[in-house]
Amino acid sequence: MKYKQRKKALILLADGTIFHGKSIGKEGTAFGEVCFNTGTTGYQEIFTDPSYFGQIMVTTNAHIGNYGTKDIEVESDDIMIAGLVCRNFSFEYSRPGADRSLEAFFDAHDKMAISDVDTRALVRHIRDNGAMNAVISTDVDNIEGLKKQLADIPDMNGLELASKVSTKEPYFYGDENAKYKISALDIGIKKNILRNLAKRDAYVKVFPYNAKFEDLEAFKPDGYFLSNGPGDPEPLVEAQAVAKEVIDRNLPLFGICLGHQVIALANGISTYKMHHGHRGINHPVKNLETGKGEITSQNHGFAINREETEGHDDVDITHVHLNDHTVAGIKMKSKNVFSVQYHPEASPGPNDSTYLFDQFIENIQNN
Template structure:
């Protein structure tokens, strides 16, 4: 590998706190909300997850890049994070299925990366002070200039980002001769969600974030899906209206993460921005219906207001996050609708939550009979 000049780099938080590190050799400046993920593997899936759009990712695992990348292990058409902060960046990789190094992958997409940062101290600081906007720079831009730029970075609260990652045109996924047809509203959909639906004999038509119910209905689907995605759910008024119209006809509806929040808002249940979101692959959730625990993959910075949900006569809390008691799942008592605030498609080792896709198919089946 050619010699790379690893110059000093900087991470500047909105409150003025500075962390220093080194550039991996890609020069530039980028901004976003700083967030951390506690997963020990799956970095490529994290970097390509549309739900992370607009965020500077801090990885708590000490080694990033050591197993390279694989073209088949992406969740979208490219890197979606705004930048990366890590402890040790590996330029070389060792893996039979690896197709190229993470450095080469990032170079193609010009992703700004800082390594050699004390990520334990950084994550501890974020945990105590909350998620906030930040800038990372590897091109020696003066700190005072970075502070000026940071003032203009929009806050994640109230920020609509689904339009930045959604498909521009409808497309199909799966076998056109499949048993079931599903219309999916793309708010930032992960590819593995589509794989899981297709594996269960679904043919999916994926629609842009601003598609109407009439658009989705034109596919004559057996069920509807509202996807995950980035940003605040409140500005997504069109998606909320789609959810209302699906529910008015009592069609099978399944929502994940941002889609889950949209369903809540469509029914007058509020959401809020979390002090720190849930991002990792070992979050404990309890299914309150079965009493069983699940180890889940999570990635969200907004959540449904639990008190609003519990007071709503038509809704039932079905899943609870065991670390902080936040809403992890809900269902409607009088409609064919349920949703969760985690990623059953991610399968981070265990497959504890994959039954949710089966539950969606069962709901479709019952509606057809």
């Protein structure tokens, strides 16, 4: 490829730490909470996952962009991250099936990316000091101005973001003649979740984040689903009200990630912001019911309180994260309800966790 002049760029963290790099293409400034993902592949899925809305993504893999992008390999219709920070950015790609380069993909979505950053040092800093707000910018001579702007960015703790990524109007997914009907609350839903439900003979109606139980019930579904999504689960009072109503009526309910946290809150179990979260495709989880281990994909910065979960009369812990023993899955003893804190549809195992979708369908059949 032709050599092109690239502007200097930087990432400035809320604690004042600065790392220098170069811009990929788009010039300007982008703000968000800085976090990192340890996956060695799947960058396109990461960048389009609504759960990452409002976050500046640092990729720990040294090379990003080497296999380009494919139009069907997206989890939403937009790049959801606020910006990208990487070590080596590949402007050319070597994948025959790719539709375009990652650079062209970012340009099409008007998103900022910077490279040539010491991401190893940056990730170590985040691991030691926690996830925090940050800014990436080509305005490298305006450090004090960037610091002032960064100080005004709201903290992720207490921030409601589901409304920013949820559908505005209900829509359908799958075959309308399918055997099962599912009402899904979109608080940041990934397309591959819908694909997995449709693959199991389900016709899904997807509702906006603030839909009421009556809206979901009007579809006359066989089961209810609460999706993944970004931000703090605590402000999602409408979603919690939906979960409570489904639970009270003992209807089949399945939640993933943010949906899992909403189900916990609906049961009076609190959530908390993690130090730097879980984001990657090799997180080890143990299924306490089967004793089996699962290699899982995770991307969350909040978790549910383990002590409160263990002390709850009607909730069992079904899965635990083996690195830090956080709660990775729960089920209700007296209700047709279960949820997990990871992504079975992402298939990093590759099929370690897809049984959860089958379990949901079985719960519907047995209701």
